Amino acid sequence: MNARHQNIMQHVNLKRRVSVSELSQLCGVSEVTIRQDLTLLEQRSYLKRAHGFALAIESDDLDTRMMSNFALKQKLAQFAASLVEDGETIFIESGSSNALLARYLAEHKKVTLITVSSYIAHLLKESECEVILLGGMYQKKSETMVGPLTRMCIQQVNFSKAFIGIDGYLPENGFTGRDMMRADVVNAVLAKGMENIIITDSSKFGKINSNPLGTVNAFSRVITDDGLTQDFADSLVQQGITVNTVAEG
Known part of the structure; x- marks a missing residue:
């Protein structure tokens, strides 16, 4: 674009x-x-x-979220894509920034994408990228697969990197999500011990939600914008996480 x-x-x-x-x-x-x-x-x-x-x-909430602050999310997606090599198999969870990442990877890299998001799978219907959509209970509002069957599917597939979205972070609570079922899916991904990368805008830092997303050290990297405060950046680095910021302007 x-x-x-x-x-x-x-x-x-x-x-x-x-x-x-x-x-x-x-x-x-x-x-x-x-x-x-x-x-x-x-x-x-x-x-x-x-x-x-x-x-x-x-047409739905995720479409609206994708168009909100679109240019910034596109920059986040492009930076995240720079970490992916041709030939890799990548897990992409769901959410607007991850949807843009999936689109960018499909257009610029030769990769296999695994996702629980039917929204992302639909975005890639015209691409040549290999897409694996995992099964499960269909959560209509988020257009995402969740539940025990989804956890079983995650256990049966292999990938080198996973890109995850979050809804909140506080140093004393770690990363959190709003939705219990989606948090359960994320925790199943984290349990595989792969390279887990968060892609999110800086507005999520300083917020807390009810559903913990693993432990902080389950993640290796956070990609966000330069609105991230130094205190939060220092907290992440102290816990062994690489922090990459892109300019919002």
Whole structure:
């Protein structure tokens, strides 16, 4: 996704419905070019098109979350993808930043992606990337597989790295998640002892949720934005975690 595409996505996400002519003026290119951009972005499930307009996707909560702070999440995804080599088998949990990571890997790396997210699997339906969607009980709102069958599936597959999302972190409590069933899936992944990497924006630090995500030392790396405070960064480093930040601006 180039800079113009990101500019289009930010504007569409802000206004929800934007005309082709307005986008043409905003980006300084012809309406023909904008229509070509919108066709490509629609094919990649980033937005919808109507006659003369671009529309933000509002089909479910995860779509909305993906479009929120889109440019930053794209940067996080690109940095995370730089840690992956061709030929690897990667587990990607769920969530908006992880969905963008999956998209980027599918477009730029020759990898096998394992996921519990039907949303991510759907995003990759046009890619050449090998996708393994694990089974289980379908949690409709998050479009994620959860439950005992999902844990069994995780035990039967092998991967070199796992990318995990979080909902909170405090030094005295560690990493936490909002949803009990999804936290259970994450803990099944952590139990395999692979290289576990958190990808999240800095707003999650300083928050606490009811469901612990393993122990802090189960994770090797945190990828976040430069809004992370020095106190939280120091706390993570002291616990043996590599911290990578990308510029938000």
